[in-house]
Amino acid sequence: MKGAVDLKALSFLETSFVRVIRHCLEWLPFDFRREFHADLEQTALDEIAESKSHRSVAVLTRTAWRSAVSVITTAVHEHWLVLLADVRSAIARARATPLPTAAIVLTFTIAFSINTVVLSAVDRLFWNPLPAADIERLAFIHETSAGLQRMSVAYPNYLDWRERVRGMDAWSAYRMVPMTMNVGPAADRVSVAQADPMLLSILGLQPLTGRSLIPEDEALSSFPTLLITDSFWRARFGRADDIVGRAVQLNGVSSTIVGVVPDVPMLLPGVQVWTPLARRASSLADRSQHLGLWVIGRLRPEWTPEMASAEFRQVAEALGREHPLTNRGNSVGVVAMRQHVTAETRAAIAVLGAAAAGVSLIAALNVSALLLARWQRRSREAALRVALGSSFGRLARQIATESLALSTISLVCGAGLGYAALVLIRWNSAEIAEIRSLDVGAWVLGASFALSIVIGLATAIWSTRFGRRLDLYGVLQDPEAGGRPTPLRLRSWLTTCQVALASCLLILAGLFAKAYLLVEPQTSIVRPEGLLAVTVQTEAGTPGRPGTVHRIDEIERELGSTPTRGNLAAIASREPHVLGRQIAVSLSGREEQEWAEVASVTPGYLRTVGLSIRSGRDFQLADDSNSRPVAIVDDVLARRLFGGTEVGPRSLRITAGIKPVELEVVGVTTHFNASAVDPQMGQLYLPLTQNPTPDLTYVFRPQSALEQARVDLRSALVKSHPGSGIGPVETATEILNRRNAPRVLAVGVLGVFAALSWVLALAGIYGVASSWVAGHSRDFALRNAVGARPRQLVWFVWRQCLRVTLAGLGAGMILASALGLLIRTIVVDVSPMDLTTFLWVGGSVVATVLAAAYFPARQACSASLMQLMRSTG
Amino acid sequence: MSKTQMDPRDNLPLTPQLFHVLLALAGGELHGYAILKDIADRTEGQLQLGPGTLYGIIKRLLQDGWIEETDSPGGADSRRRYYRLTADGRKIALAEAQRLESLVSSARSRRLLRPVKA
Numbered sequence: 005m006k007g008a009v010d011l012k013a014l015s016f017l018e019t020s021f022v023r024v025i026r027h028c029l030e031w032l033p034f035d036f037r038r039e040f041h042a043d044l045e046q047t048a049l050d051e052i053a054e055s056k057s058h059r060s061v062a063v064l065t066r067t068a069w070r071s072a073v074s075v076i077t078t079a080v081h082e083h084w085l086v087l088l089a090d091v092r093s094a095i096a097r098a099r100a101t102p103l104p105t106a107a108i109v110l111t112f113t114i115a116f117s118i119n120t121v122v123l124s125a126v127d128r129l130f131w132n133p134l135p136a137a138d139i140e141r142l143a144f145i146h147e148t149s150a151g152l153q154r155m156s157v158a159y160p161n162y163l164d165w166r167e168r169v170r171g172m173d174a175w176s177a178y179r180m181v182p183m184t185m186n187v188g189p190a191a192d193r194v195s196v197a198q199a200d201p202m203l204l205s206i207l208g209l210q211p212l213t214g215r216s217l218i219p220e221d222e223a224l225s226s227f228p229t230l231l232i233t234d235s236f237w238r239a240r241f242g243r244a245d246d247i248v249g250r251a252v253q254l255n256g257v258s259s260t261i262v263g264v265v266p267d268v269p270m271l272l273p274g275v276q277v278w279t280p281l282a283r284r285a286s287s288l289a290d291r292s293q294h295l296g297l298w299v300i301g302r303l304r305p306e307w308t309p310e311m312a313s314a315e316f317r318q319v320a321e322a323l324g325r326e327h328p329l330t331n332r333g334n335s336v337g338v339v340a341m342r343q344h345v346t347a348e349t350r351a352a353i354a355v356l357g358a359a360a361a362g363v364s365l366i367a368a369l370n371v372s373a374l375l376l377a378r379w380q381r382r383s384r385e386a387a388l389r390v391a392l393g394s395s396f397g398r399l400a401r402q403i404a405t406e407s408l409a410l411s412t413i414s415l416v417c418g419a420g421l422g423y424a425a426l427v428l429i430r431w432n433s434a435e436i437a438e439i440r441s442l443d444v445g446a447w448v449l450g451a452s453f454a455l456s457i458v459i460g461l462a463t464a465i466w467s468t469r470f471g472r473r474l475d476l477y478g479v480l481q482d483p484e485a486g487g488r489p490t491p492l493r494l495r496s497w498l499t500t501c502q503v504a505l506a507s508c509l510l511i512l513a514g515l516f517a518k519a520y521l522l523v524e525p526q527t528s529i530v531r532p533e534g535l536l537a538v539t540v541q542t543e544a545g546t547p548g549r550p551g552t553v554h555r556i557d558e559i560e561r562e563l564g565s566t567p568t569r570g571n572l573a574a575i576a577s578r579e580p581h582v583l584g585r586q587i588a589v590s591l592s593g594r595e596e597q598e599w600a601e602v603a604s605v606t607p608g609y610l611r612t613v614g615l616s617i618r619s620g621r622d623f624q625l626a627d628d629s630n631s632r633p634v635a636i637v638d639d640v641l642a643r644r645l646f647g648g649t650e651v652g653p654r655s656l657r658i659t660a661g662i663k664p665v666e667l668e669v670v671g672v673t674t675h676f677n678a679s680a681v682d683p684q685m686g687q688l689y690l691p692l693t694q695n696p697t698p699d700l701t702y703v704f705r706p707q708s709a710l711e712q713a714r715v716d717l718r719s720a721l722v723k724s725h726p727g728s729g730i731g732p733v734e735t736a737t738e739i740l741n742r743r744n745a746p747r748v749l750a751v752g753v754l755g756v757f758a759a760l761s762w763v764l765a766l767a768g769i770y771g772v773a774s775s776w777v778a779g780h781s782r783d784f785a786l787r788n789a790v791g792a793r794p795r796q797l798v799w800f801v802w803r804q805c806l807r808v809t810l811a812g813l814g815a816g817m818i819l820a821s822a823l824g825l826l827i828r829t830i831v832v833d834v835s836p837m838d839l840t841t842f843l844w845v846g847g848s849v850v851a852t853v854l855a856a857a858y859f860p861a862r863q864a865c866s867a868s869l870m871q872l873m874r875s876t877g
Numbered sequence: 878m879s880k881t882q883m884d885p886r887d888n889l890p891l892t893p894q895l896f897h898v899l900l901a902l903a904g905g906e907l908h909g910y911a912i913l914k915d916i917a918d919r920t921e922g923q924l925q926l927g928p929g930t931l932y933g934i935i936k937r938l939l940q941d942g943w944i945e946e947t948d949s950p951g952g953a954d955s956r957r958r959y960y961r962l963t964a965d966g967r968k969i970a971l972a973e974a975q976r977l978e979s980l981v982s983s984a985r986s987r988r989l990l991r992p993v994k995a
Contacts, residue, residue: 032929040932043958047909047928074927081933 014064018056021068022049028072031079033086034397048075090405097406107767108371109414112459114760115367116418119455121425121753122360123448128441130353133270133345135208138302142206142341143172143309145299145316149334157297158330159288161323165299165336168319171312172301176203177281179296180272182539186253192240193539193731196254197275200282204231206302207268212237214248214263221262222282228259229280236276237264254279269441270345291330300341313338352750355512355827359757362505366761368459369498370768371407404464411460419444419452429749439749495775496808499768503812504819506765507849509758511820512827514841516754519834520747531614532736536704536714539731540721555724556606559702562720568713570706573609576692577701589688591645592655592666598644600637600686602658610636610673610689612703620651620671627670627691634691635667638675641686658688710735762849765812766856773805773860777867784867794865801861802854809853813846885965885972894926898934899943899962899970906947908957909935935960943969 025048029041048071055067098105136142145165147155162177178199185194201217209216212234221229232240232247241247250261254277265278288295303312316336324331346353423444430439556572563569588597607623610616618639627634635656639649646654654669667690675687692700702721706713714733721730734742741748777784784797824836834841891899901907901915909931917925926934938944943966947959962970984990 036932036936040936042956043909044928044932046957047913047931050910051913051928070925070927071929074929074931076929077927078929078933082936 010059014056014059014061017061017064017068018052021052021064021072025049025052025068025071025075028075028079031076033079033082035086036078036082044075086401087405090402091409093402094406094409098410104374105410108374108410109417111367111370111374111764111767112411112414112456113417113421114764115364115459116415116452116456117421117425118360118363118757118760120419120422120444120448120452121429122356123451124422124426124442124444125356126353127445127448128443129270129349130342130346131447133342134268135210135266136206136341137208139341141303141305143301143303143312144339144341144344145301146337146339147294147320147334148337154337155334156294157299158291158294159297160291161331162297162299164323165316165319168322169301169312169315171304171307171315173304174202174206174302175299176200176206176301177297177299178203178272179281179298180275181296183255183277185277186256187240187250194236194254194276195274196277196279197272198279198281201280203300204265204278206300207271209265209268211263211265214261216263216265217278217280222280228254228257229262230254230259231263231265231278232261233267233276233278234264235267240276267441270349291327309338309340351827355516356750356753356757358823359509359512359754359761362509363757363761363764364455364459366502366505366764368462369502370764371410371459372498374771400464404461407464408457408460411456415452415456418456419449422452429753439746495768495772499765499772500808500812500815502761502765502768503809503849503853504815506758506761507813507816507845508819508823509754509761510845510849511817511841512823513751513754513758514845515820515824515827515834515836515838516747516751518838518841520744520751532740534705534710535613535736536706536710536717536733537701537736537739538704538717538721538733539701540725556702558724559717559720562723563716566716566720568706568708568716570704570708570713571608571612572702572704573612574606574692574700574702575609576604587658587688589641589645589686590657592657598641598686600641600688602688602690604690604692604694606692609703612705615673615676618649618672618674620669622671623689623691628693631694633665633667633694634670636671636673636689637669638673638687640675640684641688642669642672644686656688762852766852769805769808769853770856770860772808773801773857774863776804777801777860777864780864781867784864788865788867794862797864798858798861801864802857805853805857806850809850813849817842817846885968886976888969889973889976891969891973893924894930895934895938896970896973897924897926898931898938899966899973902944902960902962903967903970906950906959906961908959910957912960938966942966 026045029037029045032041051067051071052064055063058064133139134142145157147157147161149155156179157177159177162175166175176199178197181196181198182193183196185192199217201219201221204216211231214231217229217231230252237243237247241250244250247261247264252259252261259279268275288297301312303309313336316338320331320334320336324334426442426444430442556574560572563572587600587602589600590597605623607625607627610622617636620636623634623636635658637645637656642649645656646652649672651669651672656667656669657664658667673687673689702717704713704717706717714735718730718733721733787797820842821837828836897916897920898912900919901912904915907915909928913926913928913931935944939946939960942963944960945963947961949957949959981990985992
C-alpha cells in the first residue's frame with residue numbers, strides 16, 4: 005500500500021516536472037526550438053522517466069531540476085548568440101548603406117537631444133521645483149476676500165491660524181521686500197525674503213557655507229543676521245571664501261552674513277537676501293494690513309489640502325466674527341505647493357512637452373519611412389527567406405535589433421547634443437534663475453533611455469507590419485514595388501503625418517512668436533523707445549511707513565548743470581509701468597464695485613510714458629497732502645463706472661484698508677495693457693504726494709542723446725539721493741528685454757523644435773519625391789522621348805508632392821487650431837486662429853516643399869529611354 | 878566544406894563537455910538521450926550534462942560540421958534523431974585525445990602518475 009502511494013506521488017511529481025520543463029522549452033529562441041524542440045523534449049522526458057525508475061523523490065527532483073536549469077541556461081546563451089548575430093548583421097548593413105544609416109541616426113539624435121532638453125526642464129521645473137523632499141505635503145496659504153481671489157496674509161491672522169489650525173505640523177511665513185544693502189561705500193538695491201527660520205528647513209535648503217537662520221536670530225536683543233543666496237554670493241561677492249562673518253548694512257542697520265543658501269527661483273524669484281521675519285513683527289501687527297505676507301505650511305501626514313482648506317475656512321469664519329472690521333467676508337485659500345510653484349511654468353512645459361513629443365513622433369515616422377525604404381530594397385531577400393521557411397519572428401527580431409542598435413547609438417549622440425544645448429541655453433539665459441539651474445540628471449538619462457527603447461521598438465513593429473505582407477511572387481514580379489504592399493503609398497501617408505505635425509508646431513511657434521516678440525513688447529510700455537527708468541529707495545522702505553519722497557526738483561536742478569534736458573516723473577513701483585496693486589472702486593453713493601489696478605504717480609508721469617489725457621487734467625503740484633484727494637482713471641474704468649469718458653463732477657470711493665477714501669476724479673487717460681492678470685482691468689492713478697509708498701521709479705524721456713542722458717541722470721540721482729540705494733539706469737527697451745527673456749527663450753526653443761521638425765518632414769517629402777521619381781523612371785523616360793517639356797515634368801512631380809503636403813498642412817492647421825484654443829491663457833494677445841500666422845506658415849510650407857521636390861523633379865527631366873533600356877537589359 | 882581544410886589542432890583544446898560528446902559518438906551513431914547516458918556511464922556519474930546543454934553543443938557541432946544527422950539504424954526508435962561523427966569531427970576528437978595523451982605522458986614522465994605496467 006505504501007509503495008502504491010509513493011508511485012502515485014512520483015507520477016504526480018513527474019507530471020509536474022514535465023510541465024515545467026515544457027514551459028522552459030518555450031523560452032528557447034524560435035530557430036533553436038524549431039530545430040531541436042521535439043528531440044530535446046524527448047531526451048528530457050527519457051531522463052525523468054529513467055530517474056523515476058529509482059523510485060526516489062530526491063533523484064527525480066534532482067534530475068528535473070538539472071534539466072530545467074540546463075534548458076534555461078541554454079535559452080539565455082542562445083538568445084545572446086542570436087543577439088550578437090543580429091548586431092553583427094546590423095553593423096554590416098550600416099556599413100553597406102552609410103547614407104540611410106546616417107539619416108536614421110541623425111533623425112533619432114535630433115529627437116533625443118530635444119527630449120533630453122525638455123525632460124531636464126520638466127524634471128527641474130515640474131517634478132523637482134523645490135529641494136524639499138516632501139513637497140507633496142507642502143501647501144501655500146493665502147487669504148481671499150470678496151472679488152479678490154488671492155490676497156496676502158495679515159500677520160495677526162497668521163499667528164491665530166498657528167494656534168487654531170490642527171492640520172499643519174510646521175508653519176512659516178515670508179514676504180519679499182526691496183532693501184538697500186551697503187557694502188563699504190557702495191549701495192545696492194536687493195530683494196530680501198523676510199521669513200521664519202523654519203521656512204528654510206521646510207524647503208529643504210541646506211547652507212552652502214556657514215549656517216542657516218535659527219530661532220535665536222529672531223530675538224531683537226541679538227545682533228542682526230542675514231543669509232545671502234548663491235547667485236548673489238557669486239555676482240556681488242565673487243564667491244569670496246570669507247563671506248561668513250562679513251558685516252554689511254541693510255537699510256542702514258548693521259548686520260552680519262552668517263551663511264549662503266541655494267536660490268529657490270520657483271518660489272522666491274530674484275531673492276538675494278534672507279532675514280528673520282519676527283524682527284519686523286511690530287510693523288506687521290495691524291490686522292487690517294496685508295503687506296505681502298504669504299504662508300507656507302506642512303500638512304500632517306494624514307491630511308489633504310482639501311481637509312486643511314475646510315479647517316482654515318472655519319477658523320477664518322471665526323476670525324471674521326471676532327474682528328468684523330478687518331476680517332468679515334475674508335476666507336483662506338490652500339494651494340498644493342507643486343501647483344503653486346508650477347502655475348506659471350506648467351503651460352509652457354506642456355507646450356514644450358507636446359512639441360518634443362511631436363518632434364519625436366516625426367522622427368519615428370521618418371525612421372519608419374527610411375526602414376521601409378530599406379525593406380523595399382531587401383524585399384526580395386526577405387521574401388525568399390520567408391518562402392524558404394525562415395520565421396517571420398526571426399526577421400522581425402532582426403529589424404528590432406537593428407532599430408534598437410541605431411536608436412541606442414543615437415541616444416548617446418542625442419544625450420551629448422542635448423547636454424551641449426542645455427549648456428548653451430544656460431549660458432544664453434544666465435539671468436533666468438530657473439533656467440540656470442537646469443541640468444541633465446540620472447532620471448532624465450533613464451527616461452531618455454526608456455524612450456529610445458520605446459521609439460526603437462515602435463519603429464521596428466511599425467516597419468515589420470509591412471514585412472508581414474511580403475509574398476514571393478509579388479517581389480519576383482516587381483522588385484521595385486516590393487510585392488503586394490505599396491510602400492510608397494505608406495511612405496506618403498507617413499510623410500503626410502509628418503507635415504501635419506510639423507505644420508502644427510510651426511503655427512504654434514508662430515503664434516507664440518507673434519504674441520511674445522511682436523505684440524506684447526509694444527503694449528507693455530506705451531512708448532519704450534527713448535525712455536529711461538531707474539529705481540531708487542530713498543528711505544528705510546518699510547511698508548506702512550510713508551517713506552519715499554521724490555526729489556524731482558533737486559534732480560532737475562542737478563540736470564540743469566548738464567546738457568541733458570527732458571521730462572522727468574516718478575511712479576511708486578519697481579518698474580516704469582507696473583501698477584501692481586488691485587483695489588475695489590465704486591462711484592460714490594453706489595454699491596456696485598469694480599476692481600482696478602492702482603499706482604501713485606507724479607504730475608507729468610502719464611505724458612512722459614506716452615499716455616494722453618482724454619479729458620480733464622493731469623495731476624498738479626497743488627495736489628498734495630493738504631488738498632482734496634484726487635484721481636485719474638483710464639477710459640476702461642471710466643466707461644464701466646460713468647458710462648463714458650467725460651470727467652464731469654465725479655467722486656469715487658476706494659476701499660483700501662479699514663476706511664474707505666473719497667476721491668475726486670480730475671482726468672481720464674487712455675487705457676494701457678499693463679496688467680499681467682487681466683489686460684482689460686481698469687486703471688486708477690493717484691498723486692504720489694498724497695499716497696507715498698516705499699518703491700519709487702523715476703522715468704525720464706530725454707530730448708538729447710540717450711547714453712549721455714543715462715550718465716547725467718545717474719550722477720544727478722547720486723547727488724540728490726546721497727546714501728540711497730540707486731538701481732541701474734536702464735532704457736525701457738532693456739527692461740522689456742529682461743522681462744521678456746524667459747518668453748523669448750520659450751519662443752526660441754519652440755521655434756528650434758518647429759524648425760527641426762520641419763527639416764525632418766522636408767527630408768520625408770524629399771524621400772517620397774525621390775522614390776516616386778525612381779519608381780516612375782520608365783514613365784518619365786518615355787515622356788522625355790516623346791518630347792515632354794521639362795516644365796511639365798517638374799509640375800508633374802510637384803503635383804504629387806503638393807498632394808501630400810496640402811493634406812498634411814490641412815490636418816496640421818486643424819490640429820493647431822484645436823491646440824490654439826488650449827493655449828489661449830498663455831497667448832492672450834493673439835487669436836489662436838490668427839490668419840496672418842496661418843497664411844505665413846502655409847506659404848512657407850508650400851514654398852519649401854516645392855524647393856525640396858525640385859531636385860527629384862530635375863532627375864525626372866533627365867530620365868533617358870536609352871539609359872533605361874541599357875540598364876534593364 | 879572549408880572546415881576540412883583546417884588543421885584540427887587549431888580548434889584545440891576542446892571543452893570537457895564537447896569532447897565527451899565527440900567521444901560518445903566515436904563509438905557509433907547515437908541519439909541525444911543515449912549520448913547523455915554514455916557520458917554519465919563513462920564518467921561514473923561525475924559528468925552529467927543536462928538536455929539543454931547537450932543540444933546547445935549538438936547545434937554548435939552540426940554548424941561546424943563535426944557531426945551530422947543520420948538515419949535511424951534498423952530497429953531503432955524512428956522518432957529520435959541520431960547523430961554521428963563526420964571525418965572532421967573524428968580528426969578533431971583524435972587530435973584532442975592525442976593532446977590529452979601527451980599531457981598524461983608528461984605527467985608520467987614527471988612521476989606524477991605511475992608508469993603503465995607492460
